[in-house]
Amino acid sequence: MPNMSLKKNEMPAQEPNVRNKNFSEVALGYTEEQAVDEANRCLNCKNKPCVGGCPVSIDIPEFIAKIREKDFEGAYQIISKSSSLPAVCGRVCPQETQCESKCVRGIKGEPVAIGRLERFVADWHNKNCTEAPKAPEKNGHKCAIIGAGPSGLTCAGDLAKMGYDVTVFEALHLAGGVLVYGIPEFRLPKAIVAHEVENLKALGVKIETNVVIGKTIEVDELFEQGFEAIFIGSGAGLPRFMNIPGENLKGVYSANEFLTRVNLMKAYKEGSDTPIKKNSSVAVVGGGNVAMDAARCAKRLGAENVYIVYRRGLEEMPARKEEVEHAMEEGIIFKTLNNPVEILGDEHKFVTGMKCIEMELGEPDASGRRRPVEKKDSEFTLDVDCVVMSIGTSPNPLIRNTTKGLETNKHGCFVADEVGQTSREGVFAGGDAVTGAATVILAMGAGKTAAKAMDEYIKSKNA
Amino acid sequence: MYKIVRKKELNPTVTLMEIDAPLVAKKAEPGQFIILRVNEDGERIPLTVADYDREKGTVTIIFQIVGATTELLNHKNEGEYIQDFVGPLGKATETEGLKKVAVVGGGVGCAIAYPVAKKLHDNGCEVHSIVGFRNKDLVILEDEFNAASNVLKIMTDDGSYGTKGLVTDALKALIDEGNQYDEVIAIGPVIMMKFVCKLTKEYGIKTMVSMNPIMIDGTGMCGGCRLTVGGETKFACVDGPDFDGHLVDFDEALERGSMYREFEQAKREEVCNLFKGVK
Numbered sequence: 001m002p003n004m005s006l007k008k009n010e011m012p013a014q015e016p017n018v019r020n021k022n023f024s025e026v027a028l029g030y031t032e033e034q035a036v037d038e039a040n041r042c043l044n045c046k047n048k049p050c051v052g053g054c055p056v057s058i059d060i061p062e063f064i065a066k067i068r069e070k071d072f073e074g075a076y077q078i079i080s081k082s083s084s085l086p087a088v089c090g091r092v093c094p095q096e097t098q099c100e101s102k103c104v105r106g107i108k109g110e111p112v113a114i115g116r117l118e119r120f121v122a123d124w125h126n127k128n129c130t131e132a133p134k135a136p137e138k139n140g141h142k143c144a145i146i147g148a149g150p151s152g153l154t155c156a157g158d159l160a161k162m163g164y165d166v167t168v169f170e171a172l173h174l175a176g177g178v179l180v181y182g183i184p185e186f187r188l189p190k191a192i193v194a195h196e197v198e199n200l201k202a203l204g205v206k207i208e209t210n211v212v213i214g215k216t217i218e219v220d221e222l223f224e225q226g227f228e229a230i231f232i233g234s235g236a237g238l239p240r241f242m243n244i245p246g247e248n249l250k251g252v253y254s255a256n257e258f259l260t261r262v263n264l265m266k267a268y269k270e271g272s273d274t275p276i277k278k279n280s281s282v283a284v285v286g287g288g289n290v291a292m293d294a295a296r297c298a299k300r301l302g303a304e305n306v307y308i309v310y311r312r313g314l315e316e317m318p319a320r321k322e323e324v325e326h327a328m329e330e331g332i333i334f335k336t337l338n339n340p341v342e343i344l345g346d347e348h349k350f351v352t353g354m355k356c357i358e359m360e361l362g363e364p365d366a367s368g369r370r371r372p373v374e375k376k377d378s379e380f381t382l383d384v385d386c387v388v389m390s391i392g393t394s395p396n397p398l399i400r401n402t403t404k405g406l407e408t409n410k411h412g413c414f415v416a417d418e419v420g421q422t423s424r425e426g427v428f429a430g431g432d433a434v435t436g437a438a439t440v441i442l443a444m445g446a447g448k449t450a451a452k453a454m455d456e457y458i459k460s461k462n463a
Numbered sequence: 464m465y466k467i468v469r470k471k472e473l474n475p476t477v478t479l480m481e482i483d484a485p486l487v488a489k490k491a492e493p494g495q496f497i498i499l500r501v502n503e504d505g506e507r508i509p510l511t512v513a514d515y516d517r518e519k520g521t522v523t524i525i526f527q528i529v530g531a532t533t534e535l536l537n538h539k540n541e542g543e544y545i546q547d548f549v550g551p552l553g554k555a556t557e558t559e560g561l562k563k564v565a566v567v568g569g570g571v572g573c574a575i576a577y578p579v580a581k582k583l584h585d586n587g588c589e590v591h592s593i594v595g596f597r598n599k600d601l602v603i604l605e606d607e608f609n610a611a612s613n614v615l616k617i618m619t620d621d622g623s624y625g626t627k628g629l630v631t632d633a634l635k636a637l638i639d640e641g642n643q644y645d646e647v648i649a650i651g652p653v654i655m656m657k658f659v660c661k662l663t664k665e666y667g668i669k670t671m672v673s674m675n676p677i678m679i680d681g682t683g684m685c686g687g688c689r690l691t692v693g694g695e696t697k698f699a700c701v702d703g704p705d706f707d708g709h710l711v712d713f714d715e716a717l718e719r720g721s722m723y724r725e726f727e728q729a730k731r732e733e734v735c736n737l738f739k740g741v742k
Contacts, residue, residue, distance in 0.1 A: 171549070171680070171682050172680060173500060173507070173546070173547040173549070181684075209547070210547050210548065210549035211486065211549070212549060212550070212552065212682055215490065215550065215551060215552055215682075216486050216487065216490060216549070216550065216551070217486065237682070237683065237684040238683050238684065238686075239684070239685070239686040241686070241689075241696060243696070247696070248689060248690070248691060248696065248715055248719065250718060250719060250721075250722045253686075253687070254685060254686040254687075256684055256685050256686060257679060257685035257686055257687045260679055260680065260684070260685050261679065265506065265507070265679065266504060272504070273504065273505050273506035273531055273532060273730065274506045274507075274679075275723040275726040275727070275730075277722070277723075348718070349715075349718040349719075396682065396683055396684070397683070397701065398682060398683070398701065
């Protein structure tokens with residue numbers, strides 16, 4: 001008999017007032033009992049609607065069935081057929097709008113906690129199966145991957161499994177992309193990312209850090225070096241600013257800089273060589289997942305008041321509901337329907353406040369969301385000594401500026417077809433570099449699709 | 464890991480290191496920079512390329528010991544390794560078509576000005592170099608500048624070497640003598656570049672400066688290196704580091720550069736104390 005409880009098994013988590021002072025992981029993961037109990041909520045539908053909601057088409061009912069049988073390694077094997085980074089996806093995928101949104105159990109009650117089960121399986125495997133995967137026999141063809149983020153790592157893993165000799169070029173000193181510089185430790189422990197990267201290396205993938213494609217080596221040189229197909233997964237790394245007065249004051253950060261200092265450079269650790277300003281009140285501008293991450297980091301660094309300043313309402317926030325809830329529990333103050341107009345500073349040019357204006361929602365705009373409009377004479381000043389701008393990013397120009405024949409659109413994103421083929425033969429692209437800022441799992445899906453297309457391309461060329 | 468193949472103390476606070484980094488050496492041009500980390504968990508710091516040898520595959524950096532990271536770096540010896548070394552980053556200095564140029568260097572900024580002077584000189588451009596230091600003990604690269612310049616003026620604040628005075632005094636004198644420069648290239652402390660630009664603006668001489676703000680990744684990702692140029696926000700790492708000096712908001716750059724001064728000083732003392740314990 002399936003478990004007919006209308007509610008998901010709750011995720012064990014650190015208490016809000018404890019976790020907002022440390023950088024350890026917030027969600028602690030299911031126990032075996034909880035996982036099996038949750039797995040029993042799955043009705044094992046024949047038509048598998050959940051699979052259609054997964055960007056990498058994991059056979060969800062199959063792996064859940066294995067959990068029910070307590071064959072956790074079996075469950076892992078099913079997931080890893082489709083996903084190269086299950087421990088990551090189980091944590092950061094927006095399951096509520098993907099697989100779980102299609103779950104039949106969600107019609108009446110809560111859907112099966114697919115994401116939490118995926119995480120359970122991946123963590124179980126990482127804890128109990130220490131054997132590294134074996135490198136498959138090489139087929140003698142070389143592929144290059146630009147960027148060691150979610151799309152690049154996925155593409156690399158799939159190609160390596162097919163027998164390709166794969167080299168990943170990464171600009172930073174560490175592989176992982178947004179998984180290491182952006183998403184904080186308390187949401188995605190870096191040891192998990194490192195483990196996934198080690199697994200790729202065991203498959204024979206070479207990772208060259210400290211190589212900026214477009215600067216250190218150009219795309220054309222990669223072809224000269226014998227790479228037959230190239231995948232560009234360089235992400236959308238360029239931060240946007242609002243262009244309001246005071247944005248260059250000391251204490252104004254892009255979310256990228258703030259998070260990179262905290263995560264990649266470990267400024268949260270006592271004695272770190274990389275400085276971060278100590279703040280008492282922080283305003284984070286924006287309403288996405290990145291804004292939630294920045295706000296929660298600021299709180300953990302010791303700020304007394306942390307505000308999310310967002311020009312639309314709570315309903316319109318693009319961040320995942322779970323992230324918003326976690327932030328609220330941790331004491332982040334939500335100032336929705338407010339928009340910054342100026343950042344104020346003292347005589348030494350340090351931030352002392354942010355002037356905001358209240359907003360109200362008008363008619364829907366092009367995005368379908370109601371357009372925020374300013375309320376007259378509603379200006380007020382928020383006393384803050386730090387402002388983090390988290391209003392989006394654009395693709396990096398380094399590759400498009402140095403590579404001939406690569407078409408980009410007006411936003412600077414690479415133009416690629418549904419399998420990732422760009423305007424240049426042998427060059428594929430995917431992830432944020434093509435779509436603009438999106439999610440980890442969409443980037444992974446693109447990396448996966450491109451790997452298949454690269455394989456077909458190389459085979460057809462050598463046929 | 465990147466090997467230190469040569470180390471030379473240029474003066475008590477400035478050190479030269481030649482690093483084995485063939486990929487960077489193959490592409491580096493004057494005006495570009497690299498980012499390095501001395502050790503695991505270390506800070507990423509940008510340093511401008513002082514020289515390169517494409518054949519040998521080495522890149523030379525010259526740094527002043529100002530903070531914890533440069534202190535740590537200075538404790539590394541020939542034959543030892545540094546953790547990370549990435550580049551070349553930023554745009555190269557434009558030297559094309561220039562026939563007569565005044566290159567102005569200040570302090571350790573001379574290390575960056577030198578390869579620019581050398582490249583111009585190699586291209587057949589007439590180079591007048593003006594280099595300024597606080598005193599005689601801090602003078603670096605005199606022979607190198609001599610070889611790369613048609614005219615070399617050395618200035619010291621206290622008159623202990625060369626001529627007593629500021630680089631702007633020497634530049635003004637050269638201009639007043641009737642030298643017509645296509646361009647002035649000024650590299651050094653922000654305050655020096657500010658005053659060089661103030662002077663050349665009066666004379667209407669185009670002036671390029673090399674900005675060295677705080678940065679992390681060096682590829683346009685963090686935006687920490689932003690500065691205002693002609694009323695627009697620019698990122699020094701991808702849009703520069705060279706900018707039209709008459710458009711740069713130097714006062715803002717000075718302020719931004721001081722953001723972590725206290726932290727840096729405390730951190731450096733920490734490192735110094737650490738090494739005192741060892742030695």
